[in-house]
Amino acid sequence: LSHIDFDTIIGGRIHDIHASFIYQYDKLSNPMDILLACGVNNIPTSDSVDNIIFQFKSLVKSIKNHSIANNHKQPNRVVISTIHYAPKYADSRLPPYLNQTDKGSQV
Numbered sequence: 001l002s003h004i005d006f007d008t009i010i011g012g013r014i015h016d017i018h019a020s021f022i023y024q025y026d027k028l029s030n031p032m033d034i035l036l037a038c039g040v041n042n043i044p045t046s047d048s049v050d051n052i053i054f055q056f057k058s059l060v061k062s063i064k065n066h067s068i069a070n071n072h073k074q075p076n077r078v079v080i081s082t083i084h085y086a087p088k089y090a091d092s093r094l095p096p097y098l099n100q101t102d103k104g105s106q107v
């Protein structure tokens with residue numbers, strides 16, 4: 001029996017997805033396959049590249065800890081999607097101080 005959930009947080013950042021995972025899924029005991037497609041809204045903020053990467057690592061750690069806490073024989077699996085180059089920060093017509101293409105690439 002398969003079950004699929006899609007969680008979408010309009011304007012959400014990685015910490016919002018992390019909180020959502022803990023709130024909605026931490027109490028479930030079954031192992032999960034998780035695809036993370038988030039972080040695009042972190043790019044145009046003051047979050048540094050290192051901070052964004054730290055947030056991803058923290059979220060993945062919570063997902064792994066879920067498996068440990070529930071003694072999964074096959075642990076949760078997680079894949080992080082490449083951050084998309086949104087026009088709001090990666091359009092070549094933006095002034096250089098607003099163009100965040102390099103920051104997105106570094107993450």
